[in-house]
Amino acid sequence: MNEILAIAGGTWRRILRMRAVYFLILCVMVLIASAINYDVLSLDHHKDLMIDFSLVLNTLAVVLIVISVTFEIPVELREGVASTLLSKPLGRTHYLVGKALGTSITGLIISAIIIAGFFIIFNFAFGERISMAMLQSHVLVALSVIPMSAMAVFFSVIIPEMITPIVTAIAIWFAFSTSALANVKILYGGILPALDLYNFKSFAVYGEKINWDYIGLSILWGLAFSTFALSLASLIFRQKDIK
Amino acid sequence: MSEYVISTENLSKTYGFLFWKKEKPSLDKLTLKIPKGVVFGFLGPNGAGKTTTIKLFMDLIKPSSGTVSILGKPAGDIEVKRKIGFLPDAPAFSQYLKAYEFLMICAKLLRIPSSERKKRIEEVLAKVKMTEYAKSKLGGFSRGMLQRIGIAQAMLNKPEILILDEPLTGLDPHGRQELKDIIIAQKKAGTNVFFSSHILSDVETMCDQIGILHRGKLLCHGELNSLLSEKGCRVMIAAGKEDIAKELMPDSIKSHKLNNGGWELEFDEDEKFKEKLNLMKEKEGNFITIMPSTENLETFFFRTIENNIKTVNLNAEGI
Amino acid sequence: MKSTLIHIVLIIAAILIGGAIAGHMHEEQNKQMPYKSLENTTPIGGFHKFASDIDWMLVIQYMGGLKSVSKENVDEVIKRFEKIVSYDPNFESAYEIGAMSFSVENPEKAVEFLERACNNPQLKNNWKLPFYAGFILTHSGKDDPEKVKKAIGFYEMAIKRSPTPEMYVVNSYLRARAKAMGLNNDKLAMLKILFGEWKKNAGMREIETTSIIPDLNQKILKAAQEARREYPDDKELIEFSKKVMQEVFKDQHICTYCLSIYAPGDKFCSCCGQSVQVFGTCQKCGTVLKAGFCHKCGTKAPAVLVQAPSVQEGMEPPPVAKKVAKPVPAKKAAK
Structure with missing residues (x-):
């Protein structure tokens, strides 16, 4: 476990030391706050717009954090950083798990910052406290980082460096639409990622409260899918020659 | 417990996969046994297969055939890796990390007890004379400084065996001398050292045994004195x-x-x-x-290589 | 080898567990968001709700640039609103404003649009949507009994959805039903409908009543009054209204001429001046009773107060009572 945490620590240090991350958070806050000005343009739907904006931007921020790992692993492999780390008593599986864990934790932290910022802005704009549905929708967006990180690590291992970020982004994009295959039991949620299970964006506006059991299940599913993706990636990675 | 620190048997490596497999192996049936307590110099021209051999030792690449064991256990054994210090060729480390942080990560990976980590890091930094750069980011280091950090991380766990790939490359004469002193000091402390190098004069002064690799084949290996008799x-x-x-x-x-x-x-x-x-x-x-x-090593080296080239050419011509 | 086997076992276990959890979560999600099945399945990364907001703002801009919705642009208008609700089936404003924008040029489409909204379980508390649908049907299909029948259904839905239905919604419903009856006299039709509703629930306690029309008795009374006022010579109407008064208000005191309610002790109707059956007075001294005993003479009040006489068939309405001047008391002889 120490080894996994050591690798994860390296990853979140990398992300949290990027100035671009803080600039991203600032831009997200500004965009969310700008929704206040859309009352005329949206015929007084600016409140719903702000909620939707916050969820979309939170999702995009999480996706960007996840995509950053698709740059990190291939670069480490190419430059030889990975060979230094893997020469230590560190299994290749642990290396991949550490990368996924580091990305997940960083994604959760950044998402939490965005959520807190949104709630402050919302309270300031409308004088209302946030509803449980809004909070839970945001929590689900944050939790979606778990399976997304596993997907990113998986693609980093099997696909050439040049196209990994693009393929990962496309895979995440389409993973929100796999509910069309919900009837195919093993495929949906087993092999194919089902990120739509985390999509309660409309519920934030119209709903009251999601069962907390559901949120617990979403964590479990995220872990199950991550186990699948990382195990498969590890099987392939173990046979790979490290530069 | 094996009497040999490194032992290979017909170790071969051909890069590539299926249709893309290369015709010639990068390493061809390497059989090598390195006893304990020696400094072993691994020589060969560029592309001979030295780095491939070292990577096979470190389980960074998989052999196409043959076996390799380190300290009596197969390469890649996690417990054995705890006893190895490895310096890769042209070491590269996470640029965003500070030297101290990187060494701390290595210490965690090596499972050095948390109470000892700080002390060990300070020790190794002092040995490589990089204490003042502990809080600087690795991204700003020169090649030589990175080499020193690389040596530091290799020595962090007080290894039984040091495997160094071209450790003297990139160092200024002052740095090279310091590293040579470190290697000699490690040898005196009982650490086995295996390193590859192009700088034959340094190998001649430091090594007890050498091996010469050319085009994936081990041409000769043994005690330096007996080879240069x-x-x-x-x-x-x-x-x-x-x-x-x-x-x-x-x-x-x-x-x-x-x-x-x-x-x-x-x-x-x-x-x-x-x-x-x-x-x-x-x-x-x-x-x-x-x-x-x-004969000096340089002469011996070139002669050995040339003889091998001649032999290969004659074989190719069917003579 | 052992490690590879462990990996394979983990993969298989993860697939099975993940598939099972995902299936269960999918069902739970559909329960929490039943409108999800109505959503557009276009893969846009799950950003449907946001896309609907953007499209909404775009359609506002577009509509702002139009002078009116006409044949040339109605299809485009419909397409834009359809797109919004395909991304967000719960977008009430889009349904309301959208339907009203193109209801003139394409009322059938507007009704279909609103009907879809009415069938959305998330919008089951929105009474405006069915009301608008009924309104459009009523105005676009005045002579089409099918449309009127459908409009009635929508109005009923609107009334049922609202805890306190608006007057105009109820009136629209009643008018539609009256129209559906096909009578020449719309007031008579209205009265018949109201009476029919009353009869369905007659004798039931308030909690048991199934009528969706609030304040039924008041409406009956008002309808009868309006009918009498507008059609004073319609015999059928007069007869029917008498029958209604007799049955509905048998326990109440109503002027038989103008159907206004009069108070205890009144000898004449304060609206039309007709003499009325007095009730609620002391039998001995004629004082208006306040409770069980007369407060002037102490006589006990009868158990059952005097009731208004039943209107007999063929009886002419009583003539308007002339005002009888009170005799002026003789001047007291000066002392």
């Missing part, structure tokens, strides 16, 4: 005896005039010529002095 002789001719020098010069491999007017000629090992020389010695007496000639 008497090969031919040197003949000193007194001044004023140019006729003797002229007579012997055609058979010599090297000749030069001495400051005192005399001549020094070097000859290859040749039984027939040896007889001729002995006869000349008996004839000329003190005007000729015959001494055994010890």
Whole structure:
């Protein structure tokens, strides 16, 4: 476990030391706050717009954090950083798990910052406290980082460096639409990622409260899918020659 | 417990997969046994397969065939890796990390107890003279500084065996001397050292054993002294005896005039010529002095390589 | 080898567990968001709700640039609103404003649009949507009994959805039903409908009543009054209204001429001046009773107060009572 945490620590240090991350958070806050000005343009739907904006931007921020790992692993492999780390008593599986864990934790932290910022802005704009549905929708967006990180690590291992970020982004994009295959039991949620299970964006506006059991299940599913993706990636990675 | 720290048996590696597999192996049936307590120098020209061999030791790449064991266990064994210190060729580390942070990560990976981590890191940084750069980011380091950090992380766990890939490359003369001192100090402390290098003079001064690799094949390996044993002789001719020098010069491999007017000629090992020389010695007496000639490593290295090239060419021509 | 086997077992276990959890979560999600099945399945990364907001703002801009919705642009208008609700089936404003924008040029489409909204379980508390649908049907299909029948259904839905239905919604419903009856006299039709509703629930307690029309008795009374006022010579109407008064208001005191309610002790109707049956007075001294005993003479009040006489068939409405001047008391002889 120490080894996994050591690798994860390296990853979140990398992300949290990027100035671009803080600039991203600032831009997200500004965009969310700008929704206040859309009352005329949206015929007084600016409140719903702000909620939707916050969820979309939170999702995009999480996706960007996840995509950053698709740059990190291939670069480490190419430059030889990975060979230094893997020469230590560190299994290749642990290396991949550490990368996924580091990305997940960083994604959760950044998402939490965005959520807190949104709630402050919302309270300031409308004088209302946030509803449980809004909070839970945001929590689900944050939790979606778990399976997304596993997907990113998986693609980093099997696909050439040049196209990994693009393929990962496309895979995440389409993973929100796999509910069309919900009837195919093993495929949906087993092999194919089902990120739509985390999509309660409309519920934030119209709903009251999601069962907390559901949120617990979403964590479990995220872990199950991550186990699948990382195990498969590890099987392939173990046979790979490290530069 | 094996008596050999590193042992390979017909170890081969051919890069590529299926249709993309290369024709020639990068490493061809390497059989090598390195005993404990030696400093082993692994030599070879560029592309010989030295780095491939080292990566096979470290389980960074998988062999196509053959076996390799380190300290009696298969390569890649996690417990064995705890006892190895490894410095890769052209070390690269996470640029965003500070030197101290990177070493802390390595310490965690090596499962050094948390109470000892800080002390060990400070020790190794002091050894490589990088203490003042502990809080600086690795991204701003020069090649030489990175090499030092690389050596530091290799020594962090007080390894039983140090495997260094081209450790002297990129270092200034001062740095190279410091590293040589470290290697010698490690040897005295009982650490086995295996390293590859191009700088033959350094290998000659530090190593107990060497191996020469060329085009994936191990041409020779063993004790340095036995490999560089008497090969031919040197003949000193007194001044004023140019006729003797002229007579012997055609058979010599090297000749030069001495400051005192005399001549020094070097000859290859040749039984027939040896007889001729002995006869000349008996004839000329003190005007000729015959001494055994010890080949230097560089000569030995080039000769070995050239012989291998010739052999390969002859084989290719079917002779 | 052992490690590879462990990996394979983990993969298989993860697939099975993940598939099972995902299936269960999918069902739970559909329960929490039943409108999800109505959503557009276009893969846009799950950003449907946001896309609907953007499209909404775009359609506002577009509509702002139009002088009116006409034949040339109605299809485009419909397409834009359809797109919004395909991304967000719960977008109430889009349904309301959208339907009203193109209801003139394409009322059938507007009704279909609103009907879809009415079938959305998330919008089951929105009464405006069915009301608008009924309104459009009523106005676009005045002579089409099918449309009127459908409009009635929508109005009913609107009334049922609202805890306190608006007057105009109820009136629209009643008018539609009256129209559906096909009578020449719309007031008579209205009265018949109201009476029919009353009859369905007659004798039931308030909690048991199934009528969706609030304040039914008041509406009956008002309808009868309006009918009498507008059609004073319609015999059928007069007869029917009498029958209604008799049955509905048998326990109440109503002027038989103008159908206004009069108070205890009144001898004449304060609206039309007709003499009315007095009730609620002391039998001995004629004082208006306040409770069980007369407060002037102490006489006990009868158990059942005097009731208004039943209107007999063929009886002419009583003539308007002339005002009888009170006799002026003789001037007291000056002392």
